[in-house]
Amino acid sequence: MKSGKTRRERVITDEVAGYITRVEELSYEVKVQDVMTRDVKVATPDMRMVEVLELFREFRISGAPVASKGELVGIISIEDLIRALRGGDMAAPVSEYMSSSVITVKAFHPVVEALKVFTQTRVGRLPVVDEFGKLVGIITKGDITRGLLRALQSTYQEEELRRYRASHLFDDIVSDRTSLILRYTVKARDFVRGGRASSSIKRALLRLGAHPQIARRCGIAVYEAEMNLIIHTTNGGTIRVEIEPHQIYMEAVDDGPGIENVDLAMQPGYSTAPEEIRELGFGAGMGLRNIQRCVDELSLESTPGVGTRLKMHIYLSEGREQLRERGDEIKSMTRQEMKQRSSRDDSSGDH
Amino acid sequence: MLLMRLLELIKLIDGEVLTEDVEMDSEVDGGCGADLMSDVLASVQPGAILLTGLCNPQVVRTAQMADVTAIVFVRGKQPPEETIALANQEGVPLISTPYGMFEACGRLYQAGLPSSEMPMSEKP
Numbered sequence: 249m250k251s252g253k254t255r256r257e258r259v260i261t262d263e264v265a266g267y268i269t270r271v272e273e274l275s276y277e278v279k280v281q282d283v284m285t286r287d288v289k290v291a292t293p294d295m296r297m298v299e300v301l302e303l304f305r306e307f308r309i310s311g312a313p314v315a316s317k318g319e320l321v322g323i324i325s326i327e328d329l330i331r332a333l334r335g336g337d338m339a340a341p342v343s344e345y346m347s348s349s350v351i352t353v354k355a356f357h358p359v360v361e362a363l364k365v366f367t368q369t370r371v372g373r374l375p376v377v378d379e380f381g382k383l384v385g386i387i388t389k390g391d392i393t394r395g396l397l398r399a400l401q402s403t404y405q406e407e408e409l410r411r412y413r414a415s416h417l418f419d420d421i422v423s424d425r426t427s428l429i430l431r432y433t434v435k436a437r438d439f440v441r442g443g444r445a446s447s448s449i450k451r452a453l454l455r456l457g458a459h460p461q462i463a464r465r466c467g468i469a470v471y472e473a474e475m476n477l478i479i480h481t482t483n484g485g486t487i488r489v490e491i492e493p494h495q496i497y498m499e500a501v502d503d504g505p506g507i508e509n510v511d512l513a514m515q516p517g518y519s520t521a522p523e524e525i526r527e528l529g530f531g532a533g534m535g536l537r538n539i540q541r542c543v544d545e546l547s548l549e550s551t552p553g554v555g556t557r558l559k560m561h562i563y564l565s566e567g568r569e570q571l572r573e574r575g576d577e578i579k580s581m582t583r584q585e586m587k588q589r590s591s592r593d594d595s596s597g598d599h
Numbered sequence: 600m601l602l603m604r605l606l607e608l609i610k611l612i613d614g615e616v617l618t619e620d621v622e623m624d625s626e627v628d629g630g631c632g633a634d635l636m637s638d639v640l641a642s643v644q645p646g647a648i649l650l651t652g653l654c655n656p657q658v659v660r661t662a663q664m665a666d667v668t669a670i671v672f673v674r675g676k677q678p679p680e681e682t683i684a685l686a687n688q689e690g691v692p693l694i695s696t697p698y699g700m701f702e703a704c705g706r707l708y709q710a711g712l713p714s715s716e717m718p719m720s721e722k723p
Contacts, residue, residue: 440681443660447689450664460645460666467664468640475657529653529661534637541641 272360274399275392280362281355283395284376284385290315291324293343297332300324300342313375313383314346320375320383322346352377355384359392415457418493428456428491434477434500436484439528445487446471449498456491462562466496469542469560472535473500476558479525481505485555498543498560506552514540514548603627603712605669605692608648611710612696612703614671617683621692627668629715632704636661643667647715650696650703654678659685659693667691673700 291300291312303312304326311325321343328345332338352375353362362374366389376385418426430452432445450467454460470487477485477500485502507513514536521531540546545561606623609616628646633639634653643649645666651658654676662670669692672678677695678686686693696703708714 440656442657443664447660447663464645464664464666471660471664472637472640528655528657529634529636529651530657532635532637534635534641538637538641 271396271400274396275360275363276358278359278395278399279355280353280357280359280376280387281385283359283391284355284387285391286385288313288375288383288386290383291342291346292316293321293341293346295342296338297329297340297342297345298338301329301333301338304329311373311386313350313386314342315383318382320350320352320377320381322348323350323373323375325372350375352381353387354379359387359395362387362392363389414455417456426492430489430491432474432487434474434484434487436478436481438478438484442475442478443471446474449487449489453491453496458496462496462564465542466498466562469539469562470498470500472539473498473558473560475530476500476535477502479521479530481556492564494564496562496564498562500558501555503555504553506554506556507548507550508552510548510550513550603707603710607710608669608707608712609694611706612671612694612698614694614696617672617678617693617695618686618691620687620690621669625668625692627712629713630704630707631667631715632700639665639667642716642718644715644717648707648712650700650707652676652700654682656682656685658682659689659691662691663689669694671696671703673698673703 289303289307289309289312291303291314293314293316295303300312304310311323313320314322314324324342324346328347332340332345337344351365351369351371353365355376355378365371365374373386373388375383376387378384413420417428430449432448434445435441446467449470450463453463453466458466466489470489474487477487481502482504483502485500488499488501490497490499512518515533516537517533519526519531519533521533525531536546536548539558539560542562543560544563545559547559548556549559550556603626604623605621605625605627608614608627609623626646627648629644629648630650631639631643631647632650633642634651636653636657639649639651639661643665646668647665648669648671649658649662649665649667650671650673652673654672655678658670658678659682661667670686671694673696675695675697678693683693685691698706
């Protein structure tokens with residue numbers, strides 16, 4: 249598998265890229281001026297080195313740009329100061345010890361430009377200039393790290409906040425009975441879009457803070473119901489989901505053709521689906537059976553020539569999910585309860 | 600093997616990744632092989648990999664409903680564009696393997712990937 253191998257290598261590169269993508273993205277989004285220090289302590293060329301020592305000590309900095317009459321002429325760092333100290337030359341002017349070839353970055357450039365300079369030159373700080381070359385700030389690697397972390401945190405917080413708001417929807421709204429209703433129209437034979445409704449419903453439930461298992465059970469049940477509307481109905485139908493703090497009610501309604509024998513339709517393996525449906529992996533006569541296994545209560549009403557209404561309930565309060573989350577003791581109890589329940593289902597079935 | 604990641608799984612079946620931005624570090628808890636989507640919905644546990652011979656978009660929807668980690672198309676099948684598009688949109692990784700269903704499942708099972716197929720008596 250030559251092609252497979254090359255693709256795999258590409259994927260590994262993607263994987264590596266995947267880890268740094270968000271930070272990388274941010275380093276292009278965040279501008280130098282967003283993270284730089286604006287209050288720049290500036291030295292002058294005729295300042296004595298001992299004054300620079302005082303400046304560094306007072307403001308706890310390790311370097312400063314040197315400007316003369318507003319123009320950037322050099323940069324002085326703690327390393328230069330140490331050289332002067334060693335030579336006992338602290339009375340010398342800054343101009344003797346500063347580096348006069350100054351690399352700068354532009355304030356409106358993305359921080360990635362500053363990062364490039366830092367990796368290429370090993371300098372510790374970069375004076376920041378505006379479009380006219382005027383000194384407006386100074387930037388260190390620490391400023392960039394802090395700035396990127398802040399940006400990361402704020403995007404994270406936005407997402408958290410959105411999630412929190414959705415999951416507290418029911419707590420925040422006071423009424424005697426609060427519910428959220430989702431409605432979807434499903435077209436007959438629309439296989440390409442089949443599953444769109446169930447996928448949206450599942451996502452909504454997870455957003456609202458539903459237990460993943462509840463979301464899964466609802467998703468599977470509605471998906472089977474949605475596929476039934478697509479496969480079997482004359483004009484399609486509608487799916488309505490009503491979410492309440494204590495239950496989820498799902499309903500699939502259509503206007504025909506209706507089911508001749510509801511008991512037979514409920515029987516596992518019984519199907520009226522044509523061959524092309526079976527080729528899609530459906531129509532094996534397991535749909536209603538699957539739904540039954542996912543919901544707490546199911547009712548199927550159908551009148552030939554009029555239509556079908558499938559009602560599904562999942563109970564949330566004192567439901568199995570809550571019980572499942574408690575201790576092991578209860579867990580085993582619930583298992584038993586579930587077994588009893590499923591054996592009841594089996595005996596009420598048609599096989 | 601206690602833990603199998605997508606990356607190792609793909610190596611085991613000489614897989615080719617068909618979708619974008621696949622997280623190769625995703626853990627795979629088990630496997631399920633089926634061509635009947637209702638069987639998948641009825642039996643697969645969350646976090647499984649689905650091996651199938653079906654390539655239509657419904658496979659992606661089914662995987663999504665059943666919390667499937669990734670889909671493997673057996674016998675080197677290349678799904679149609681709409682399946683890949685939906686998978687990219689919904690973030691379901693698609694993989695193609697040259698092996699048939701039996702051998703692909705066998706390779707993974709032999710490497711220690713357990714079955715994620717629940718007995719019919721258990722609820723999803």
